Structure formats: structure tokens, C-alpha cells
Amino acid sequence: MVDSLKRPDFVVGTLPNGLRWIHQQVASPTGHIGILLPVGSRDEGPDEEGLAHFIEHLLFKGTTRRKAYHILSRIEDVGGELNAYTGKEDTTLYASFLVPHYGRAMELLFDIIQNARFPEKEIPKEKDVILDEIDSYRDSPSELIFDEFDALVYGDHPLGRNILGTEESVPTFTREQVVNFVRTHYRPERAVLSSVGGISAKQFERMALKYAAAWTVEGPVADRLAAPTVRVSKEHRPKDIHQSHLVLGGEGLHVHHDNLTAMVLLNNLLGGPAMNSRLNLNIRERYGIAYHIESFFNPYSDTGLWGVYAGTDGETMDRCYQLIMRELKQLREKSLGTLQFNKAKTQLMGQMALAQESNSSLMTALGKSLMTFNRVDTFAEMATKVDTVTPAQLQEVANRIFDPSCISELRFVPTLTE
Structure with missing residues (x-):
């Protein structure tokens, strides 16, 4: 019913x-x-x-x-x-x-x-x-x-x-x-x-x-193993490749966290799909040293993982890493101005609206929301959540998750450079 x-x-x-x-x-x-x-x-x-x-x-x-x-x-x-x-x-x-x-x-x-x-x-x-x-x-x-x-x-x-x-x-x-x-x-x-x-x-x-309605199953439900403490580690692994690859990141927010929307907005601003993300503008476009660069955020039921991926030439890998860390530092230390912050929110809401134009994607999104939260927000409700995020809230999340002491790093480097 x-x-x-x-x-x-x-x-x-x-x-x-x-x-x-x-x-x-x-x-x-x-x-x-x-x-x-x-x-x-x-x-x-x-x-x-x-x-x-x-x-x-x-x-x-x-x-x-x-x-x-x-x-x-x-x-x-x-x-x-x-x-x-x-x-x-x-x-x-x-x-x-x-x-x-x-x-x-x-x-x-x-x-x-x-x-x-x-x-x-x-x-x-x-x-x-x-x-x-x-x-x-x-x-x-x-x-x-x-x-x-x-x-x-x-x-x-x-x-x-x-x-x-x-x-x-x-x-x-x-x-x-x-x-x-x-x-x-x-x-x-x-x-x-x-x-x-x-x-x-x-x-x-x-x-x-x-x-x-005939689908029924009897018996106990298995318990899920609790999330582990996210380890901090740095490794450079030689591979038989030509391009170098980098992922850096650490523990993010879980899917039920009060600051989840702020985290989504922060990730989109940093390295979302738009060509004017901070990472794309300040690393690929300004310096031309990364063929592909993006940030990601994977929220799970009781933990989360954020990160930045970059593919670049071996000779520019260190410079690319430094520039990424500089962007993270700026987000920690400098609050966004009103104009820039409003543009970031408008961009995210526009991307959310466009995503709903795909009925197959919408079907999946509705189902995941109901399964995870036992509720589904209308687009207006989602937009309200984005609109109520403040610059201070964004900076608070940035300081929490972009702490350099909590950032792990993994590099794939061409064998000949090791």
C-alpha cells in the first residue's frame, strides 16, 4: 500500500x-x-x-x-x-x-x-x-x-x-x-x-x-563487519607503463553524516566533472601537466573515502603532487567568497538537475536513496540542502578531511624511472 x-x-x-x-x-x-x-x-x-x-x-x-x-x-x-x-x-x-x-x-x-x-x-x-x-x-x-x-x-x-x-x-x-x-x-x-x-x-x-510478493527468504541475516580505521601510507610502485599515475586521499564522511552535502559540494568544487573545477583549471589548464585529473568521494554506510587522481608524465609527477596539495591547503585556509561560493552551489544544482534527465539514472538514484535512507528527497528538497550549506561549513569539512597528516598516497611509476 x-x-x-x-x-x-x-x-x-x-x-x-x-x-x-x-x-x-x-x-x-x-x-x-x-x-x-x-x-x-x-x-x-x-x-x-x-x-x-x-x-x-x-x-x-x-x-x-x-x-x-x-x-x-x-x-x-x-x-x-x-x-x-x-x-x-x-x-x-x-x-x-x-x-x-x-x-x-x-x-x-x-x-x-x-x-x-x-x-x-x-x-x-x-x-x-x-x-x-x-x-x-x-x-x-x-x-x-x-x-x-x-x-x-x-x-x-x-x-x-x-x-x-x-x-x-x-x-x-x-x-x-x-x-x-x-x-x-x-x-x-x-x-x-x-x-x-x-x-x-x-x-x-x-x-x-x-x-x-511471492519472494520470501527465511533464516538469519549476516552482520556486516564494521569499518576499519583508515591507514595512512605512501607507496611508489614501479609498473611496466609509460604514463605515471597518482591517487592521494584519505578518510571521508559516511553516507549518514550531517555534513554529507557539504562534502559533495566540496568534492565537486575541487575536482568534479566540470572543466572549471579547481584541479582542472589550476593544474591541467594552467600548467598542462596532467592529461586527466579529478577528485572523487565514495561515502559508505559507516565510513567514506575521498581522493584525487592524476595521470601525468613521470617528470612532472612531483610538481603535480605539489600543486594538488596546494589546492587542498587553500580550501583549508581560505574561505570562499560569496560570489564564488554561490557559483559552486549553482553549478552543483544544475548538474543534479541534468542527471535527472536520464530516466535510467534516475531509477537507480531513487532506489539507492530509498534503500540507504528509507526516504527520497524531491529535487526541491535536494536543492534546499545544497543552498543551506555555508562557506564556514565547507571550510570545516576541508580542514577535517584534507589534513596533510591523514593523507595517503599511491603512485604507479614507469619501471625505467625507478
Whole structure:
């Protein structure tokens, strides 16, 4: 039934099995549905590195009603898309399709989530696929350095592990491990069904009751290991590469922190996607010493990680590092002026509005918000949160997280320069 979380532009409800749902009706010929689960690589045991991602692959290998081919064809035959992805703390299965196929897509997603068989014969093949994926990832140092930075600051904690797993862990997975992990973590009362498309909330709720209400799981829920203390470390690692790569950063804010919006604004100002971010203007454009430079912020349920990535020539790496540290120092020591601060807030709100133009991205954002906070803000409410951030608040956050004594550093340097 619809509850008090109803907003003018979307409706939220809960099914009898505890599954929360959210739907936003839009004037579009397409629809987007996702099942979001609060489980990821962080929830793996000591001998399960990469298991959550491995399961994501196996979900499409057959159910009690369909073979793998029929799963893929069910959506792709009508021009749609079916996919999934795994994060540190979440897994998402989703489908995009024409509106007349809403029921087809929802029935398929819940057939997969409830009836996946994980065929024994498919397990060795999917292990090989993921091992190839790991090899491909290693060929991209600009991506690999992020995972190695996680390992540097989080150590042996699951947050420090590679989502893909390792060459040692993936070959050891068994069907029993897969089934036990799914039974423990894939639960309707923890999940969210999210939708954006051209049908009414009442139509969507009827479909959800038809296809999702039978999903039930019994047994205890596993506890999540608490976040570790973020380590401070500096390493330079020689690699067989031509360009040098740098990530520096440290502990950020968790997703429930009161200053989360200020942290998001600070990160966007420092090195967000706009070409006029501080890092891009003052390092790439002014000095021309970084082919790519950006900052990032990953908030988790009980911790967070911020950082700056730069790819540059080996001869200019030290200079690039110094310039980044100078930008961090200025944000700590100098409060933004009124004009500059208002421009930063306006920019972030504009980016937020543009992001909502993508219905598939909006579907994911609505579902993640409901899953994480058990509420969803309208755009007006999000804009108000941004607007109420003050320069003093931004500077306070900068002093907390940009403390030089708490910053870790990882460099990939060409072998010949070591």
C-alpha cells in the first residue's frame, strides 16, 4: 500500500513481504526497472573475495523456468536491455524496455532473483570469463590504481578488496558458497524495487504484487563487519607503463553524516566533472601537466573515502603532487567568497538537475536513496540542502578531511624511472 513517503512526482510503498518499492511516472515510451540489494564485496567472508560479483554473473545463467539463452532473449527480443552490476555495498539488477513490456521485464527480474539455479556446468565457464576480466583490468593502470589505493588504506578489510576478486580466489568458488551467500543476503525486506517509466503508480503496484510478493527468504541475516580505521601510507610502485599515475586521499564522511552535502559540494568544487573545477583549471589548464585529473568521494554506510587522481608524465609527477596539495591547503585556509561560493552551489544544482534527465539514472538514484535512507528527497528538497550549506561549513569539512597528516598516497611509476 502507498504510505506517507508519497511525493508529488513519485510514489513509495511496501509489499507484504517487506519489499519496498518506488515508482515515478514520466511521459516516455520507455521504462526502467531495477532490483537493488544492500550487499556487495564488503559482505564477503575471508575466502570469498569476488564472490558477490561472481554471483551477479551467474544470475543470468538459468532459472528453474528458463535457460540462459531464454533469459537474455526475453528482453533483447523486444529491443530492451538486461544487466547488473556489483559495488562495495550494493548489487543492482535492472532492465530497460518499451512501456508495453513492463510486465515482461518485471516478471523476468523476479524469476531471476527468486529462481536462479546457478548450474554447476556454468560455474567453470564463468570463472574463466571473470579471470579474463581481471586480466583486462590489469592492463588499465588508470583503473587499477583505485583498487590498489583501497587496499592501501583499508588493508585486509573487505572494503580494501577488489570487487572482481583475484586469480587465487575466483577458481576456488563452489556452488554451495554461491547458494549460501544468496540465501543470506538476497532478501526482500532489505531490497528495493525501483522504477521510472510511462505507467501509473497503481499499474506498477499491481505488477509488483503479481510478480514480487511471492519472494520470501527465511533464516538469519549476516552482520556486516564494521569499518576499519583508515591507514595512512605512501607507496611508489614501479609498473611496466609509460604514463605515471597518482591517487592521494584519505578518510571521508559516511553516507549518514550531517555534513554529507557539504562534502559533495566540496568534492565537486575541487575536482568534479566540470572543466572549471579547481584541479582542472589550476593544474591541467594552467600548467598542462596532467592529461586527466579529478577528485572523487565514495561515502559508505559507516565510513567514506575521498581522493584525487592524476595521470601525468613521470617528470612532472612531483610538481603535480605539489600543486594538488596546494589546492587542498587553500580550501583549508581560505574561505570562499560569496560570489564564488554561490557559483559552486549553482553549478552543483544544475548538474543534479541534468542527471535527472536520464530516466535510467534516475531509477537507480531513487532506489539507492530509498534503500540507504528509507526516504527520497524531491529535487526541491535536494536543492534546499545544497543552498543551506555555508562557506564556514565547507571550510570545516576541508580542514577535517584534507589534513596533510591523514593523507595517503599511491603512485604507479614507469619501471625505467625507478
